[in-house]
Amino acid sequence: MYCISVSYKKAPAEIRGRFAFDAREKEALAGMLRESGTVDGCVVLCTCNRSEVYLSGGKAAIRALQEAVASIKAVPQQELLKYLNIYSGERATAHLFKVCCGFDSMVLGEDEILGQVRDAYQAALEKKHVDYELNVLFQRAIACAKRIRTDTRISTTPLSVATLVANEVFHFPAQGIKRVMIIGITGKMGTTIAKNILAKPGIQVTGTVRSHHAVLDFAPKGDRVKLVDYRDRYQYMGEMDIVISATTSPHYTITRDELARAMAGREPDRPRLLIDVAVPLDMDPEAAKLPGVTLRDIDYFDTLSKNNEQIRLKELDRARAIMEEDLDGAVKEILFHPYIGRLAELRTAFAGRSPESLLFMIRDRVDSEELKVVLKVLDGLETWVKEA
Amino acid sequence: MYCISVSYKKAPAEIRGRFAFDAREKEALAGMLRESGTVDGCVVLCTCNRSEVYLSGGKAAIRALQEAVASIKAVPQQELLKYLNIYSGERATAHLFKVCCGFDSMVLGEDEILGQVRDAYQAALEKKHVDYELNVLFQRAIACAKRIRTDTRISTTPLSVATLVANEVFHFPAQGIKRVMIIGITGKMGTTIAKNILAKPGIQVTGTVRSHHAVLDFAPKGDRVKLVDYRDRYQYMGEMDIVISATTSPHYTITRDELARAMAGREPDRPRLLIDVAVPLDMDPEAAKLPGVTLRDIDYFDTLSKNNEQIRLKELDRARAIMEEDLDGAVKEILFHPYIGRLAELRTAFAGRSPESLLFMIRDRVDSEELKVVLKVLDGLETWVKEA
Known part of the structure; x- marks a missing residue:
């Protein structure tokens, strides 16, 4: 080829x-x-x-x-x-x-x-x-x-924060439709996370925008994404299973007290997941102390990503070994193919010759590297025949 | 080993x-x-x-x-x-x-x-x-x-001026004992030339020295070397077949006219060889014009040496190829030796197996590099059997 x-x-x-x-x-x-x-x-x-x-x-x-x-x-x-x-x-x-x-x-x-x-x-x-x-x-x-x-686990070992966040969302248990708020949905990270999340059904996204003119740079199917004004975010937050924040704001987009207020009276103890992928932090770390709340920040995802990178490197090595093995098999098949049609001819050529005389003939005509292979194969053959 | x-x-x-x-x-x-x-x-x-x-x-x-x-x-x-x-x-x-x-x-x-x-x-x-x-x-x-x-011609292709000079002396025709004068016989080059020349019989050396106290740093057998005073050199020169000069003197040790005088009346036309290996020249180039005289100077020997170096390099390549070939044969003999005693055992192991089944077994067990060698040997074998 x-x-x-x-x-x-x-x-x-x-x-x-x-x-x-x-x-x-x-x-x-x-x-x-x-x-x-x-x-x-x-x-x-x-x-x-x-x-x-x-x-x-x-x-x-x-x-x-x-x-x-x-x-x-x-x-x-x-x-x-x-x-x-x-x-x-x-x-x-x-x-x-x-x-x-x-x-x-x-x-x-x-x-x-x-x-x-x-x-x-x-x-x-x-x-x-x-x-x-x-x-x-x-x-x-x-x-x-x-x-x-x-x-191997190469294709199931993500490295990107957006994919890791999406996996976190998918694994978080919720009853019925999973409600997710993305604060900063029109930003680069927010957009990517939204797309990843919407790849699976059963998830409803509420995205915050800073202006009435803001639009998504992708077109979600159906009405699975609702855009709301950033300033109204706490109004919707109490209903959310998961809140993700990915803005470049220098201030907290979520503080402990405002969140507590938003949650009050809306099953305040049920599990809620906060995901903060911003640097500097978007979420007040104190918010993690509220009942039922789990907070994952960027360090958590960076650590996941680094661990996955290690796994991935190992898996790449395994993949390479698999490839080498299969490649060798393919090369062998191509090499061997012409000989299948020649078996009868070879049988005729060697008829009446003792194996010993053929072996001596080989010894006298090949070089030492080739002889080494021939003798190794001969040794192997003796074992393989016994095993067969 | x-x-x-x-x-x-x-x-x-x-x-x-x-x-x-x-x-x-x-x-x-x-x-x-x-x-x-x-x-x-x-x-x-x-x-x-x-x-x-x-x-x-x-x-x-x-x-x-x-x-x-x-x-x-x-x-x-x-x-x-x-x-x-x-x-x-x-x-x-x-x-x-x-x-x-x-x-x-x-x-x-x-x-x-x-x-x-x-x-x-x-x-x-x-x-x-x-x-x-x-x-x-x-x-x-x-x-x-x-x-x-x-x-190869490695051992018969000298590079050193002393050896080349000696070869020149050996090849120069003379009747009876060959008489050679070495001017500067106690110098490094003079000594080496003298030793080389005296390795063959039928040569008598007359060496010039500057002082009565001068001695050779080697001991020639018999009385094949006679030392004479440098100043008396022309007295003996007429009898010489060959005169070699190898001093570090800034002056000519042989001039045309003095040499002509020394040769006069002593078969002036017979072949004489002058060898000048000194830098600066020891011999007046005009001396070469005297009847019967051939003069070889250091440039002549340098050219010979360079030519020989080229020959030698080529011969070394040939020698290396010969060595690789014989080395490979030796390696093969050592590799193959244990199998001679195992031929009967191998014959028994493969009895009742068709060559095809063995070949398929090989294909399935060896890697592609080994299979390549096996198939090449198989091709070779088909040819060798026909030739045999």
Whole structure:
């Protein structure tokens, strides 16, 4: 297999954009490659971070590909080569696995790319552009990435404060609809937290704004978000299960006494969660002393994030080991495949030769590194046969 | 095999001297190693540049050796470790080949070490301290060094001016005894040239000295060197086939006219060779115009030396390739040896298994690098069997 890649590693976004292929261009590319007579199959992968073409065929395949890309994109080949990485053979296979498992992504181990690789492979499969080699390698790479997602905690170990806050909200018990206030919902952090929270059903968000003109920069479905004036916040606070504050204000947005007043008469003892992700603090730490109230501040989330980072690093190591193992299996399958058709021929060639004479022949013709492998395999074989 | 080495690379001469082993100490060492029960054989190599012990045996052999050396030489082991290089397995084998072929010597490719290695091996052989492994490796290393001496021109491509001058003298035709004058025979260069020349018979040397008290710093056998007063040099010059001048004098030691006078009436036309290795020149270049006279000055020898250096570098490359080849053969023999006794056992283990089933078993158990070697060997085998 070969791969040519224009990715964020070498090319800025503007250049990557020029090398994005739409469906029509992908078809044109596949057609030109087929016509060149040197290409047996191709898969085109385009994401915002990379445009890559994987192809199988003879040695002239790469040249045919470069010519086809230069022609479709009307870019001089010289220009093209500036931004290109070219991989071949095992390095191309290794690259596919890295990409598919998120090890070539900006955020190591992310798994969005897996869906994108799968879609690219499916599209090529439907158009019958996938030959034996591409089929084996893509199927194995995709299976490997799935295995990593299932067997490691990378995708379930968030690092961002917004995701950690959302998880905290999801895990907090409430009866019926969970009511969440976000103080500062139009700020960057407030917006991100709101989006994360609204990804799950059963949550109603009340967001505070400083002006009548303030609008959300996203469009929540239905009427799950209600905007209220910041100054009226305590009016609504008593009904809330959770209050999150994420402003840049130098003053407390919640004080102990005002909160106590807001809670008074509204099941004052029931569990309430206060989340303060602001620096300086938005919430009076004394508020944590009110009955039923739990307060989580930014330090709590920073600690969670750091712990998760440690976990994630370990999980990335495990993922890498899984990838290496599956990659090796894929390489072996490609290596071995031509020999399946040759078994009868080999059997004939060696007929009448004693194993000893073959072994001596090997000893006399190979170098010491190769002999070492052959003898190690021989030792292994003796054990494996006994075990079988 | 293991090797511990104290050589000029890490230890100054004084330290090396402390680790020199005389015959009695070698015996004591061998005895102690035998008694330790961990050593199967040992060869001790001592030259002025290195003291090395090669040994075969189990993993504890090195420790036994260090203890024995520390005990015989009454040196704390800590002290010993400062100057030691320890090699084991293939690195020890490679070291033996490098040493034996002159690639670990100060002058790359020198072959004096070959005789020293052979003597060390012979001595150990006579004392029955050589086991199978040491025997194979030393015999192969010695054979390899001989092959390099025979097949390359390293040992017959001199670089030093003194050797080049001597070769010039040897090749110059003369009838009967060759008469050579060395002007400045007690100088460093004069002395070295005289010694080189006198290594071959049929040459009579007349050396000039500046004072009656001057003496040679070497003792030529018989009366092959006659010392005469520098001022009387022209008296003898007419009889000479070759005159060499190697003084630090600022003046010519031979002028054209004086030489012409000395030659007059003494077969003035017969071939005479003048060799001037002095800077500034000792001989009047005009002297070269006299009938029968050939003059070689220092530029001539410098050019020869530089040409030889080029030849020598190429020959060293060839020698290194020869060494790598023979080293690989030696490593293979050691690797393969245990399997010769196991052939019947292996045959039994694999009886009733089809080659295909064994091949699939290999594919499933080895990694891709190993599979690559196995498949390459399989391809090779198919060809070799056809050729056989």
